[in-house]
Each structure stands twice: as structure tokens, then as C-alpha cells.
Amino acid sequence: MMLGWFVLLLRRATCCIKSNPFQINKQGTLPPLQSTSHQECNPEKSPPIPSDKEAFVTLVTNDSYSFGALVLGQSLRAVHTTRKLAIMITPLVSDNVREQLSKVYDDVHTVDVVDSGDTEKLALLSRPELGITFTKLHCWRLTNYTKAVFLDADTMVLRNVDDLFDKEELSAVPDIGWPDCFNSGVFVFRPSEDTYQALLQCATNTGSFDGGDQGLLNTFFSDWGTKDISRHLSFLYNMTSTIHYSYLPAFNRFGGDVKIVHFIGPIKPWHHQYDSRSGTVKPHPNQDSTLPPHHMDFLQAWWDVFMNRVKPLLEGQGQLLSGDHPGDTQDLTGQLAQLQVYGVESPAHVSSEDHRRAWERGEIDFTGLDRFENIQKKLDAQIKS
Amino acid sequence: MMLGWFVLLLRRATCCIKSNPFQINKQGTLPPLQSTSHQECNPEKSPPIPSDKEAFVTLVTNDSYSFGALVLGQSLRAVHTTRKLAIMITPLVSDNVREQLSKVYDDVHTVDVVDSGDTEKLALLSRPELGITFTKLHCWRLTNYTKAVFLDADTMVLRNVDDLFDKEELSAVPDIGWPDCFNSGVFVFRPSEDTYQALLQCATNTGSFDGGDQGLLNTFFSDWGTKDISRHLSFLYNMTSTIHYSYLPAFNRFGGDVKIVHFIGPIKPWHHQYDSRSGTVKPHPNQDSTLPPHHMDFLQAWWDVFMNRVKPLLEGQGQLLSGDHPGDTQDLTGQLAQLQVYGVESPAHVSSEDHRRAWERGEIDFTGLDRFENIQKKLDAQIKS
Numbered sequence: 001m002m003l004g005w006f007v008l009l010l011r012r013a014t015c016c017i018k019s020n021p022f023q024i025n026k027q028g029t030l031p032p033l034q035s036t037s038h039q040e041c042n043p044e045k046s047p048p049i050p051s052d053k054e055a056f057v058t059l060v061t062n063d064s065y066s067f068g069a070l071v072l073g074q075s076l077r078a079v080h081t082t083r084k085l086a087i088m089i090t091p092l093v094s095d096n097v098r099e100q101l102s103k104v105y106d107d108v109h110t111v112d113v114v115d116s117g118d119t120e121k122l123a124l125l126s127r128p129e130l131g132i133t134f135t136k137l138h139c140w141r142l143t144n145y146t147k148a149v150f151l152d153a154d155t156m157v158l159r160n161v162d163d164l165f166d167k168e169e170l171s172a173v174p175d176i177g178w179p180d181c182f183n184s185g186v187f188v189f190r191p192s193e194d195t196y197q198a199l200l201q202c203a204t205n206t207g208s209f210d211g212g213d214q215g216l217l218n219t220f221f222s223d224w225g226t227k228d229i230s231r232h233l234s235f236l237y238n239m240t241s242t243i244h245y246s247y248l249p250a251f252n253r254f255g256g257d258v259k260i261v262h263f264i265g266p267i268k269p270w271h272h273q274y275d276s277r278s279g280t281v282k283p284h285p286n287q288d289s290t291l292p293p294h295h296m297d298f299l300q301a302w303w304d305v306f307m308n309r310v311k312p313l314l315e316g317q318g319q320l321l322s323g324d325h326p327g328d329t330q331d332l333t334g335q336l337a338q339l340q341v342y343g344v345e346s347p348a349h350v351s352s353e354d355h356r357r358a359w360e361r362g363e364i365d366f367t368g369l370d371r372f373e374n375i376q377k378k379l380d381a382q383i384k385s
Numbered sequence: 386m387m388l389g390w391f392v393l394l395l396r397r398a399t400c401c402i403k404s405n406p407f408q409i410n411k412q413g414t415l416p417p418l419q420s421t422s423h424q425e426c427n428p429e430k431s432p433p434i435p436s437d438k439e440a441f442v443t444l445v446t447n448d449s450y451s452f453g454a455l456v457l458g459q460s461l462r463a464v465h466t467t468r469k470l471a472i473m474i475t476p477l478v479s480d481n482v483r484e485q486l487s488k489v490y491d492d493v494h495t496v497d498v499v500d501s502g503d504t505e506k507l508a509l510l511s512r513p514e515l516g517i518t519f520t521k522l523h524c525w526r527l528t529n530y531t532k533a534v535f536l537d538a539d540t541m542v543l544r545n546v547d548d549l550f551d552k553e554e555l556s557a558v559p560d561i562g563w564p565d566c567f568n569s570g571v572f573v574f575r576p577s578e579d580t581y582q583a584l585l586q587c588a589t590n591t592g593s594f595d596g597g598d599q600g601l602l603n604t605f606f607s608d609w610g611t612k613d614i615s616r617h618l619s620f621l622y623n624m625t626s627t628i629h630y631s632y633l634p635a636f637n638r639f640g641g642d643v644k645i646v647h648f649i650g651p652i653k654p655w656h657h658q659y660d661s662r663s664g665t666v667k668p669h670p671n672q673d674s675t676l677p678p679h680h681m682d683f684l685q686a687w688w689d690v691f692m693n694r695v696k697p698l699l700e701g702q703g704q705l706l707s708g709d710h711p712g713d714t715q716d717l718t719g720q721l722a723q724l725q726v727y728g729v730e731s732p733a734h735v736s737s738e739d740h741r742r743a744w745e746r747g748e749i750d751f752t753g754l755d756r757f758e759n760i761q762k763k764l765d766a767q768i769k770s
Contacts, residue, residue, distance in 0.1 A: 150618045174564040177632025180620045180639065210634035214499065229614040245561025251594035 035235055053146045054165050055107070057139050058153050061132055066097045067270040067310070068153035068263075071302055073104035074309035079160040088138055105314050111138045123204045132214040133203065140189065140196035152185040154263045156302055161259050170221040171184035173229040173238035175214070180222070180225045184214040185262045186238040195212065206283070241298045242263045248292065261298045269302040276307070407440045419563050438531045440469035442524050444540050446517055447475070451482045452655040452695070453648075454539035456687055458489035459694035463547040469530070469560040473523055488698050496523045508589045513554070516599040518588065524583035525574065536645070537570040539653055541687055543646045546622065549573055556608040558623035563611045569599040570647045571623040576697070598754065625649045626683045654687040661692070 056076055060069045073085050084106040089098060093110075102108050113134045123134060139150055150166045151157075164171070169189045172182035189195075199220055208215035218224070224231060239258045263269055273282040279302045283296065421647050441461055445454045458470050471492040474483060478495075498519045506518060524535050533547045536542075549556070554574045557567035574580075584605055591602035603609070609616060624643045648654055658667040666688045668681065 027588040070622040167733045172557055175632055175635070176561050178566060178635030178639065179561060179618060181632070181635050210632070215634060215638075225617070225619070226614060229611060229617070232610070234610070234615070236561060247566070247595070249562055249600060250560070250566050251562030253600075254563065269504075303405040 022056050034382045052082055055086045057086045057150050059088045059136050060093055062257050063094055063097045065102060065153045070104055071305045072151060072153055072156055074222050075349050081156055081162055083162060084144060089134055100314060114326045118224045123200050126204050127207055133216055136213045137196060137199050140191050143191045143193060145191050150187050154268055155185055156261050159259045170224060171233050173233045173235055176240060179217045182224050183238055184203045186260055199212050213280040238262050241295050269299050273300060274303050301303050431479050436468055440471045440530045440533045442533045442535050444473045444521050445478055445538050447477050448479055448482045450538045451486060454490055455695045455734045456690045457536060457538055457541055460542040460690050464542055466547055470545060471527060472723055477521055485699060496520050508585050511589050512592055518601055521598045522584050523583060526575050527577045528578060539648045540570055541646050542762050546644050555609055556618050558618045560618055561625060566603045567609050568623055569602050571645055623647050626680050652685050657684060659688050
């Protein structure tokens with residue numbers, strides 16, 4: 001089962017994972033992946049040298065997305081990346097969560113676009129809708145790194161992807177909604193203050209055609225589609241999990257090599273219910289019923305990382321043992337509620353296209369649909385034994 | 386309205402159409418496109434020299450798809466291509482329809498894979514599911530042309546695309562279902578007997594991972610994704626009309642420049658009902674209700690070409706004035722039925738994924754779901770005054 005393969009991959013990795021071209025058969029199963037040592041992978045090559053000057057970077061704008069970032073970070077650890085892990089957070093992320101993130105990430109940077117320099121303030125004033133975008137742009141300011149790979153917090157790594165550091169700025173994967181554009185969930189870039197300022201200027205002058213960072217970055221790196229094939233990354237590096245699979249034979253043919261899965265859409269893995277007795281994630285009531293079965297496999301893989309590699313970290317601090325069911329580790333949803341998760345609209349109420357789009361851009365309506373009381377109510381409603 | 390723009394484009398074209406970067410506004414409207422003379426387009430350039438050695442090529446495997454081919458051919462005429470138009474047909478296409486096609490296409494080639502050479506027969510025996518694929522591969526045998534652009538019969542040209550002949554084999558557009566692969570509905574190629582034989586060999590040895598020509602061609606031209614950016618055509622050259630528009634802002638930003646629209650999916654434009662009194666195409670009862678409004682605009686554009694440029698051709702032969710309503714030009718569906726259309730499953734019964742996929746590959750179940758009696762029944766049911 002693909003489930004078994006992912007579980008094996010993530011639980012038993014002791015070294016690099018040999019990238020074998022598995023082919024998913026008609027039942028959607030894969031042979032178990034054997035983890036190998038570096039020497040077995042490349043008997044003629046020395047083990048890779050860890051690099052302090054290169055990093056995977058992600059962004060969390062609220063506590064909810066921190067679950068994504070924690071799983072992402074631990075998935076990178078599971079495939080034994082030799083690069084640093086860096087994360088940008090906003091002041092909206094609680095101290096509690098920041099502390100958890102610091103256990104997984106080597107660097108935690110707080111970015112506050114409101115309390116920034118004059119240029120940023122002016123940019124924000126002229127383009128207030130780009131608040132979150134401006135936060136993401138700060139990844140170009142991490143100039144302690146010479147090269148970095150940005151990964152959205154709703155992605156998860158399934159194989160070692162350190163080879164991305166052989167690529168140049170701006171390398172990315174085509175967006176399946178408009179493949180002339182790249183999807184900004186995964187990209188290779190070179191931190192640079194000059195580039196940052198130029199991006200800010202572009203945002204101020206031109207804005208973003210989609211109201212978010214993807215439109216802006218595609219405007220700025222407008223020659224991505226036509227200039228250099230080496231900057232087109234394989235879809236395997238940013239495989240959108242919830243696509244309608246209009247080309248299922250290709251997924252069956254190539255999908256066994258998927259390296260990074262991207263949980264696009266308003267319903268994130270951490271919105272699903274999880275039955276800790278059976279160890280299985282449940283489909284979401286609002287989930288598109290036409291989604292292919294392997295979407296559940298990817299969700300299961302996410303939850304396996306969460307349960308095996310994130311939850312123990314969180315429990316180590318003791319805060320998950322308080323609440324309605326002290327010591328009860330079966331009611332995970334209730335425990336998550338204790339983490340003061342806020343900033344997410346229960347997918348049960350994600351109804352309008354506008355709200356979905358805003359949600360995906362990370363524009364959380366903290367005073368409206370997404371306010372904490374609504375979220376708390378929704379989480380309580382999801383509690384099941 | 387985009388509708389108005391398409392109508393103006395196709396009805397009033399007198400020469401080349403200036404490719405202006407229109408931006409679709411939030412109401413989905415476009416400014417009217419002004420057709421221009423060659424001199425106005427490129428005042429410094431001489432008019433393009435017609436080329437007899439280069440051609441647009443399409444394929445029709447049954448009378449139903451001939452409607453698509455007729456509209457495609459006439460849309461190419463409407464944008465004043467200077468290249469030849471060639472079409473491959475199978476013996477299943479009736480003489481009547483062949484005659485109509487010859488009015489639009491410069492060359493009509495009958496391809497019969499069953500009555501082919503030994504190599505082809507052997508290939509067909511070993512890979513019987515690839516019957517239609519083998520027919521399509523015959524485009525590489527049109528060696529009277531040095532270069533050609535293949536266009537599926539369910540595409541339609543909205544702007545002059547003769548610039549495709551500046552491209553090399555194999556140039557194509559990424560498939561939105563798996564963008565590491567190209568969509569084989571539009572591609573630039575160089576006819577060659579050697580390439581044809583190599584393709585046949587590949588089909589025999591490897592088969593096709595999707596059971597059709599796209600899987601085979603992507604296997605044969607396996608470096609398309611990584612070798613040469615110039616062989617990646619813009620999405621504007623093969624814009625799938627029925628995609629779920631998961632990136633609508635990009636369509637709004639760039640879609641005004643669309644050059645070729647591709648009506649993928651089992652429901653083709655010619656399956657829709659058309660009200661000739663109001664001049665509007667009707668949504669299909671099985672049509673996905675989440676499709677964006679501009680999909681209807683594209684359907685309308687297709688029907689406008691049919692009504693303005695194809696129907697007059699067909700009526701010129703007199704056969705459309707017989708039947709239930711002699712002289713009645715309002716009941717177009719009835720008239721189409723008189724053309725002995727067969728080989729199409731009424732979309733009302735396209736229910737299974739397998740049938741949809743088979744249908745898209747042109748694998749019509751002539752003795753089963755798609756047999757003539759069923760089709761006749763469905764067409765009769767669609768007749769409305």
C-alpha cells in the first residue's frame with residue numbers, strides 16, 4: 001500500500017532514501033521502500049557535507065499553520081537533509097508555538113511588516129492587501145544564507161530534495177491552473193537585499209494580479225516561462241495533492257517518485273479528524289468526494305509524521321495533557337484546541353470562492369469568519385472519542 | 386463581452402489579426418478587437434509568403450468529429466493562415482463528410498491502419514488498444530510537408546498562429562494534469578518516415594502509459610520536459626476550455642491573448658443544443674455546473690464559426706434541407722441528424738471514467754454504447770424548436 005510505503009519511508013529512514021522509480025499499480029500500491037545508507041546510495045561518493053549557508057525556509061503567519069510547519073520541518077529531518085531549516089513567523093504566532101518551532105527549525109525569524117522600515121511601511125500603505133505577501137518576501141532578507149529553497153507550510157517532503165540546491169534562482173514548478181506561471185509554494189532563490197528592495201518596488205508599482213505572492217513573483221520573474229528550462233522544476237517537487245487528476249495515468253506512471261506534496265486548498269491536513277485508536281485520518285465532511293484515493297494516502301502520511309515526530313515534541317512540554325481529558329491522548333482534536341489554535345476558519349464554513357482564495361493566500365479574517373470564538377466552536381464540534 | 390470580441394474576431398477578419406494583450410476585466414468583458422491589414426500589423430514587414438511546404442494537420446476518425454474539424458479549418462481560414470490545411474481521415478468517415486472536408490482542407494488523406502504495411506499490422510496486433518493512436522502517428526508520413534502543426538479536431542483557433550512554424554519538433558504545451566508531460570492536442574513536428582517507423586517501434590515495444598497517443602508521444606519525446614525551453618509553448622496555444630480554473634486570476638490576466646482553445650472532455654461543442662432563433666448555444670445538461678462563464682463564451686465562438694462558415698458550406702449541397710422539417714433552418718439538431726452522424730455517445734450517458742477516457746481517445750464503441758441506433762435516439766431527444 002502507498003500508505004505503507006510512506007510510513008516506512010518516514011519512520012525507518014536512517015540515511016538517504018534511494019530514489020527508485022516506483023510505479024503505482026492499478027490498486028494504488030507501491031512496493032515497500034528500503035531506506036539505505038549514503039554509501040549504498042552512492043558507493044563512489046562521500047557523504048554530503050552539511051551546509052550552513054543554505055537553508056530550507058518556510059513561513060507561518062498564525063498558530064494554525066504552525067502544525068504544517070512542524071510536520072514539514074520534521075519531514076525534512078526524516079529524509080536527512082544536510083541543510084539548515086529556517087522559519088519566518090509573524091507576531092501573531094504565540095510564544096508557545098514559537099518555542100515548539102524552535103525545536104525543529106534551526107532559525108526562527110520574526111517578521112513584522114507593520115513595524116518595518118519606511119519603505120516597507122509605504123509599500124504596505126499603498127498595497128494593504130499584500131500584507132502576507134510582504135511577509136513572505138522577507139525570505140530574500142535571510143542573507144546569512146547564500147541560497148535557499150522556500151517551501152509553503154502546507155507542503156511535506158517525502159524524499160530527500162537537497163538536490164534542489166543545485167538549481168538557480170528562480171527555479172520552480174509550473175502551476176497546474178496556468179502552467180505559464182510557476183507555483184510559488186516551492187522555489188529556489190538567492191537571498192539578497194537588492195532583490196528584496198526590487199520586489200518591494202514591484203509590489204508597490206504593479207501590485208499582484210492574484211492579490212498574493214504568486215502573482216507578484218510571476219510578474220517579477222516574468223521570464224521564468226521562456227528563458228531557461230533548467231529553472232523549470234519537475235512536478236514531483238510540488239505535486240498538488242488535491243488536483244482533480246485529469247491525467248491520472250501520468251500520476252500512476254510517475255507519481256511513485258513524488259518528492260514534495262503540496263496540500264493546496266482550504267482544507268488542510270490539520271483540519272481533518274484523526275482516530276488515534278486506529279491510527280487513521282478521516283475524510284473531511286467538506287472534502288471533494290471526487291478526490292482520488294491517493295489523496296488520503298498523502299493525508300495519512302502527514303498525520304503519521306505529526307503523530308510520530310511532532311506530537312512527542314509537543315507532549316514533552318506537558319501542555320497537551322491538560323484540558324478536558326487529562327492524560328487522554330486519544331482525543332487529539334481536543335488537545336489541539338488546548339494549543340490556542342486560532343486564525344483558521346473551520347472548513348465546514350468555507351463556502352465562498354472569495355473566502356477560499358483569501359484563506360489560501362493566508363489572509364485570515366481574524367475579526368470575522370476566522371475569529372477565535374468561531375474556531376473554538378468548530379474545534380469543539382469536531383471532538384469525537 | 387468576450388462573446389462580442391470573439392464574434393468580431395471571426396466575422397470581420399479581413400487580414401491578420403493584431404495580437405493586442407487584452408486584459409479581461411472582472412465582468413469578463415473585452416474591448417472589441419479591431420481587425421487590421423498586414424501593413425498595419427507590421428508596417429515594416431512584407432506580407433507573409435504562403436508556404437506549400439508547411440501545413441496544419443488534423444485527424445477525424447468518425448463523422449461526429451468532422452464537425453470539429455470543419456470549424457477548426459474554417460477558424461484557421463478566418464485568421465488568414467498562409468499555410469496549407471491537411472486532414473487525415475479513416476475509412477469510417479463517410480464519403481459525404483469527406484466531400485465537405487475537402488472544401489475546407491487542401492489535402493484529405495485516408496489512413497487505414499488495418500490495411501497498412503506489415504509493420505503496422507504487427508504493431509496493431511501487438512497493441513490493439515492503440516488503433517486510433519496509430520492513425521494519428523500517420524501525420525509523420527505527410528512528408529510532402531517539411532514542417533507541420535498538429536491540432537486536435539476539438540480545438541479552435543482564435544488568432545493567427547502561423548508563428549508556430551518558427552518552432553521545432555517537438556514543441557507543445559504542458560498538460561495541466563501533469564505538467565512534466567505535454568498535451569498532444571497541439572504540437573509542432575517534422576514529418577519523416579524515419580520518425581514514423583521509430584514511433585511505431587516505440588509503440589510496439591513500450592506501449593503507451595495512458596493507452597493513447599499522448600502517453601506514447603511523451604514516452605518517445607521524453608526529454609521534452611527538460612531539454613529545451615523553446616519547445617515549451619505557451620498555454621495560450623492550447624488552452625483547455627473546461628479546466629476547473631484553479632487559477633482564475635491568471636486567466637483574467639493573460640486569457641485575453643488566448644490563441645487556441647481546446648475543448649477537452651467528453652462533451653464537445655457539437656453536442657450542445659443551439660437555438661438558431663436567438664443565436665445562442667445552450668449549456669449541456671451534463672455539463673459541470675462549476676465551469677466558469679467564459680467556457681460558454683468559447684462554445685459560443687465555436688457555434689458562431691459553425692453557423693457562419695460551416696453550415697453555409699453544408700447547405701450548399703442541399704442535404705440539410707431534407708428531413709423532418711424541410712427548409713426549416715431553425716432545427717439544427719435535426720439537420721445534423723440527417724447527416725448520418727454516428728460514432729458519438731450522447732453525453733447524457735457518459736457516466737463512467739473509463740468511457741470518458743475512451744471517448745476522448747476517440748475509441749468509439751460502435752457496437753455498444755456508441756452504436757448508431759443509440760445516437761439517433763439521443764439526437765431525436767435533443768431536437769427542440
